[in-house]
Amino acid sequence: MILSAPIYRLKRNARLLAREQRIPLHAALDRVAHREGYSSWSLLAARAARPAAGLSARLNAGDLVLLGARPGQGKTLLGLELAIEAMKAGRRAFFFSLEYNERDVIDRFRALGTNPSLDADLFVFDGSDGICADHIIARLADAPRGTLAVIDYLQLLDQKRTNPELAVQVAALKSFADRRGLTIAVLSQIDRAYDPAEKPFPDAADIRLPNPLDLTLFDRMCFLNAGRIHLGETGRS
Structure with a gap:
């Protein structure tokens, strides 16, 4: 898995983004995934396991x-x-x-x-x-x-x-x-x-x-x- 940061740090970034932008966590996770080149957080997480x-x-x-x-x-x-x-x-x-x-x-x-x-x-x-x-x-x-x-x-x-x-x-x-x-x-x-x-x-x-x-x-x-x-x-x- 080639990411800009470990999964735990990306999740933390998503939580901060959710608070700052006042958006649901799932939406923030998807935004973080987009920055990493994935269409959704679920796809990024699946790839992280492989x-x-x-x-x-x-x-x-x-x-x-x-x-x-x-x-x-x-x-x-x-x-x-x-x-x-x-x-x-x-x-x-x-x-x-x-x-x-x-x-x-x-x-x-x-x-x-x-x-x-x-x-x-x-x-x-x-x-x-x-x-x-x-x-x-x-x-x-x-x-x-x-x-x-x-x-x-x-x-x-x-x-x-x-x-x-x-x-x-x-x-x-x-x-x-x-x-x-x-x-x-x-x-x-x-x-x-x-x-x-x-x-x-x-x-x-x-x-x-x-x-x-x-x-x-x-x-x-x-x-x-x-x-x-x-x-x-x-x-x-």
Whole structure:
């Protein structure tokens, strides 16, 4: 769910608006929802219960997206939820991971209430040791426009010395996504120095980058913390 503020704060804003404008609370809630881009509060609340649905609706063909969070904050689950949203829409989804095996992914799908075996034609898991930009591009060579690919995770692409530099790989992925009309979501580690007491969400400055990378290659950056999702400034802004 991509909102300008948490749900509880939006509700508080609605209550203040209702008092200031002397209007019913339900009308104030709807006004707040309109400001967030939703036709009604009920729709906003429904989407809030399905965070991946809200994020998926904001993504476009050709987007290269970074999903960043500290360990245990749900970035892998969010990536899999995005894959589920793609499959619900009849689009193919690929999950490339150097961290998880196929059993891990199946278990997480089941925890999300989805049986991946029912979507064998739409979902592809790749846990090859050779995952890098060239490998991913080769696997997606015949993927139709609108396909979603999730890469778990950014820093592991840079692990093998035989792979091209991370900046070269990310540039290749962005060019490929643009050319083929695919959406590529890249999970990313956040630096241990990030302190949630100082700011509620990480941002681009907190992305762990052992080697230089032009972050403007990413069209969107999404950060997670404490069960909430924030769509940060885009790399190209």
